[in-house]
Amino acid sequence: MARLYHVPLSPFCRKVRLVLAEKKIDVELIEERYWEADPDFMRRNPAGKVPILKMNGRTMPDSMAICEYLEEKNPTPPLMPSSAEGRYEVRRLVAWFDDKFHQEVTTKLLYERVNKKLMKQGYPDSKNVKAGARAIKYHLDYMAWLLDHRRWLAGDAMSIADFAAAAHLSSLDYSSDVDWTRSDTVKDWYAKIKSRPAFRSILSDQVPGFPPSAHYNDLDF
Known part of the structure; x- marks a missing residue:
């Protein structure tokens, strides 16, 4: 199974999570406190940023590069135009x-x-x-x-x-x-x-000490 090192409220991580979910790719989410600069994390991405996707034997940083990789490897459903x-x-x-x-x-x-x-x-x-x-x-x-x-x-x-x-x-x-x-x-x-x-999965996120807004996971807000 693919692994995604992420932070729940990071929009860059969420973009990748949405693409993975839309393409029905199972992924294990691993929360990463990137600001602590853990040595193992820094080896995965010396830039010290999330998201990082481990998939198909590769370790890949950068949210848009990841999204385009997923699009090319899994073109259905398409998330990029043909032109x-x-x-x-x-x-x-x-x-x-x-x-x-x-x-x-x-x-x-x-x-x-x-x-x-x-x-x-x-x-x-x-x-x-x-x-x-x-x-x-x-x-x-x-x-x-x-x-x-x-x-x-x-x-x-x-x-x-x-x-x-x-x-x-x-x-x-x-x-x-x-x-x-x-x-x-x-x-x-x-x-x-x-x-x-x-x-x-995004609407089920919870950040300790920061409860979501009342309408956050309401589909009919």
Whole structure:
């Protein structure tokens, strides 16, 4: 069986978990406190980051590289378009969420409110929290614009781009940091993707000391 070294609320780990589950690949989840820089962990990935997937005799870091590997090895169901233009758009949006959204929102909200406490790095910086709360509005509006023109974020079919976005939003939704009243379009998209069987293990995550929001695992939120 494959092994995934992960952190429950990490959006990068969640993206990989969603792809594995959608493709019905059994995986053993091993929680890794990467910030402790355990020597065994550092040997698996000298970059000191999760996720790390051990599969088919390989040890693989980097969430998007893992997702594309899984897509090439297990093409059914497809999570990347067949056209070069479609694949470009998926990769562009994955980079948007894993770079821009991550820096402007996830690090300002999830990392300040949860990760700092877990890592014993002090209290949240209120300026960062306020900046993240402002920035997420822009990103939700951008998602609403995309979904007004497309069935899914990158086009007519669900893709890794949807999983990247849902991974970030689900991590933030754990602590009620997403205003779902801002866009019915985005809320409907999230309800649709949240109801997929691939999401079940994510919705059962529990982080000691941080209970999830009341609606977190409610499919009809």
